[in-house]
Amino acid sequence: MTMEDIFKGTKEFKKEVFGKVQLELNQFGLLIYNANVKQLVDVTGSEYFSYLGQKTQSEAANKAKVDVAEARMKGEVGAKQRDGETLKNAADIDTKTKIYSTQRQGEGKMQEAKVKAEVKIFENEREAEVAEANAKLAMKTAEWEKQTQVAEVEAEKAVAVREAELQLEVEKKNAMRQTEKLKAEFLSQATVDYEMKVQEANWKLYNRQKEAEAELYQQEKEAEGRRAVAEAAFFSRQQEADGELYAKQKEAEGLHALAQAQGFYLETLLKSLGGNYGALRDYLMIDGGMYRDMARINADAVKGLQPKISVWSNGDGAGYGEQAGAMKEIAGVYKMLPPLFSTVQEQTGMLPPAWMGSMPGPAK
Numbered sequence: 001m002t003m004e005d006i007f008k009g010t011k012e013f014k015k016e017v018f019g020k021v022q023l024e025l026n027q028f029g030l031l032i033y034n035a036n037v038k039q040l041v042d043v044t045g046s047e048y049f050s051y052l053g054q055k056t057q058s059e060a061a062n063k064a065k066v067d068v069a070e071a072r073m074k075g076e077v078g079a080k081q082r083d084g085e086t087l088k089n090a091a092d093i094d095t096k097t098k099i100y101s102t103q104r105q106g107e108g109k110m111q112e113a114k115v116k117a118e119v120k121i122f123e124n125e126r127e128a129e130v131a132e133a134n135a136k137l138a139m140k141t142a143e144w145e146k147q148t149q150v151a152e153v154e155a156e157k158a159v160a161v162r163e164a165e166l167q168l169e170v171e172k173k174n175a176m177r178q179t180e181k182l183k184a185e186f187l188s189q190a191t192v193d194y195e196m197k198v199q200e201a202n203w204k205l206y207n208r209q210k211e212a213e214a215e216l217y218q219q220e221k222e223a224e225g226r227r228a229v230a231e232a233a234f235f236s237r238q239q240e241a242d243g244e245l246y247a248k249q250k251e252a253e254g255l256h257a258l259a260q261a262q263g264f265y266l267e268t269l270l271k272s273l274g275g276n277y278g279a280l281r282d283y284l285m286i287d288g289g290m291y292r293d294m295a296r297i298n299a300d301a302v303k304g305l306q307p308k309i310s311v312w313s314n315g316d317g318a319g320y321g322e323q324a325g326a327m328k329e330i331a332g333v334y335k336m337l338p339p340l341f342s343t344v345q346e347q348t349g350m351l352p353p354a355w356m357g358s359m360p361g362p363a364k
Contacts, residue, residue, distance in 0.1 A: 022032055266280070273279045285291060345351055 018032055025032065269283065270277070270280050273283070341351075
């Protein structure tokens with residue numbers, strides 16, 4: 001800290017000194033409870049602290065003057081602001097009052113116009129209702145007049161219709177009386193004819209019923225006979241089918257037993273042969289006569305054949321020189337052809353074509 005800082009901030013200097021000293025005293029277990037720092041004063045011949053005091057006083061006085069001037073300025077400005085705000089608020093209130101008054105006047109005029117319009121609408125509606133009532137009254141009056149006229153016409157027509165109905169009743173009565181008279185005249189003859197025809201029809205119906213009953217009885221008997229024959233045939237076929245089924249079952253049981261016996265037989269043979277399947281196969285082939293059958297089949301295959309064995313020789317080539325080797329071979333082949341053709345013709349009956357040569361003639 002500078003000397004000026006110490007002079008101005010005595011409390012801060014005191015705290016700084018106490019803090020530094022306490023650190024040194026802590027190692028001795030000492031604690032500072034209270035301490036005072038005397039006021040700094042000038043020594044003889046020095047006025048440093050006096051000047052600092054005067055400077056501080058002057059600064060405090062100047063600051064006080066500034067604060068007073070600033071407070072005075074704020075007061076005057078605040079007063080002016082208050083006056084301005086008062087005037088502004090008064091003007092706003094006057095403006096809002098005029099606007100509200102104008103709105104109220106407009107609303108009053110609007111309400112008045114609305115009421116007048118509603119009154120006019122109500123009057124028009126009432127006039128329309130009166131006109132509608134008058135129209136309905138006129139329509140009702142016309143309807144009533146129409147109904148009156150129709151009723152008068154209907155009354156006149158009803159009288160005429162009733163007269164016609166009465167006349168019709170009179171004519172019906174006359175017709176009925178005439179009909180009864182005619183019935184009385186012709187009823188007896190018609191009754192007799194009717195009864196005769198009824199009796200004849202009943203007789204014919206009775207005859208037809210009897211004929212139908214006889215035919216039905218005959219058909220029923222024939223049907224019973226056919227049914228009995230069918231039942232007998234069905235029973236016979238059923239017995240035959242049961243017999244065949246029993247025979248098939250027994251045959252199947254025999255085959256099953258035979259298969260089991262053959263299996264046991266083969267198993268016994270295989271055990272006797274020491275499990276040698278090759279020896280078992282050879283034994284079965286010998287025992288079954290397979291080799292004998294093979295020999296017989298082969299003998300039958302060549303039975304009846306008369307094979308002819310021909311031996312050809314083209315000589316030893318005598319009479320040909322070494323230079324005629326090619327002609328020698330051709331001559332040998334040519335000599336071999338006649339006996340070959342003869343053998344083929346004897347065994348197959350086929351002749352060679354003429355361009356290959358001809359068969360040799362019989363020996364003379």
